Amino acid sequence: MAKSASGDTEEKLTVAAVARRIGVAPATLRTWDRRYGLGPSEHQEGEHRRYCPNDLAKLMMMRRLIVAGVAPSDAAEQARTCKATVSLKKIVKELEVREDVVDALYKALQGFDRTFVETTLAHEIDTYGVESAWSDVIVPALFLIGEEWENNQKGIEVEHLFSEILKRTMHNRVTELKRPINARPVLLAAVGEELHSLPVYALAAALCERNIETYVLGARTPLEALSAMVSRCAPPAIFLWAQLPKNAEQKYWQKIPAIRPAPRIVVGGPGWDSVKCDEVIRAEGLEHACEEIAQALGA
Numbered sequence: 001m002a003k004s005a006s007g008d009t010e011e012k013l014t015v016a017a018v019a020r021r022i023g024v025a026p027a028t029l030r031t032w033d034r035r036y037g038l039g040p041s042e043h044q045e046g047e048h049r050r051y052c053p054n055d056l057a058k059l060m061m062m063r064r065l066i067v068a069g070v071a072p073s074d075a076a077e078q079a080r081t082c083k084a085t086v087s088l089k090k091i092v093k094e095l096e097v098r099e100d101v102v103d104a105l106y107k108a109l110q111g112f113d114r115t116f117v118e119t120t121l122a123h124e125i126d127t128y129g130v131e132s133a134w135s136d137v138i139v140p141a142l143f144l145i146g147e148e149w150e151n152n153q154k155g156i157e158v159e160h161l162f163s164e165i166l167k168r169t170m171h172n173r174v175t176e177l178k179r180p181i182n183a184r185p186v187l188l189a190a191v192g193e194e195l196h197s198l199p200v201y202a203l204a205a206a207l208c209e210r211n212i213e214t215y216v217l218g219a220r221t222p223l224e225a226l227s228a229m230v231s232r233c234a235p236p237a238i239f240l241w242a243q244l245p246k247n248a249e250q251k252y253w254q255k256i257p258a259i260r261p262a263p264r265i266v267v268g269g270p271g272w273d274s275v276k277c278d279e280v281i282r283a284e285g286l287e288h289a290c291e292e293i294a295q296a297l298g299a
Helices: 015-022 026-036 053-067 072-080 088-094 099-110 114-128 130-152 156-174 198-209 223-233 270-274 286-296
Strands: 186-190 214-216 237-241 264-268
Touching: 015 026, 015 053, 026 053, 026 072, 053 072, 053 130, 053 270, 099 114, 099 130, 099 156, 114 130, 114 156, 130 156, 130 198, 130 286, 156 198, 186 198, 186 223, 198 214, 198 237, 198 286, 237 286, 264 286
Parallel strands: 186 214, 186 237, 237 264
Antiparallel strands: none
């Protein structure tokens, strides 16, 4: 335990504990510290390295941006300016990575063992649900794939294979929905020229587990298509995904047709980090997005 600048007692985590919880190797944390200055903010020579909540918030953003396809140097620059704080209790609850499963998935993908990957994903989702499988296993595996590309410029074929398997797995979950609680489907889209749409499919599958029906517009959804769907379907909630900043624009909620009742607008993805989102709800993760959409339906 240590005292923060405000005098409050705050917990701290070791390098190994942080690595497990955000899904990277301890060596990666040391590299981020040495190369980008993303280490313990209060470390003193001769003491064990321990991370405070503010440090964790920066590391979480760093990992999230890299998974989204942002170059590590650019991700580090954004992470260093992160002002958010996060409790360790929340970190432990939301990002407890099961390393054995992540490692097994990653090795199977390297060997193009599609059957093992599909079976493992099905087991994880059946046992723990989409939301837990996404945060505990899928995102850490995606991070390892991205790290391999960054370090060695290898593995792009592995990323494409995993993406294709994930999309089909999530789509199959959505088709199992028989009796939705919502009369009008929720609208999900990756806006602009956004090609990274996996989280949209994961959200659709997670909402399906809550008996919420969705229309998934997928990648590269232009404003015109979004507006047409809003006019025709009058969705009770709309989720807009943008991983890259160039695709995050306020027009996607400001210029859609006005309908009654007005839909709840939820945005997600690191692309929105630099956009003023006071008029909408900024989801900080899959679980948060599910909760906001469920509340819009009165569920």
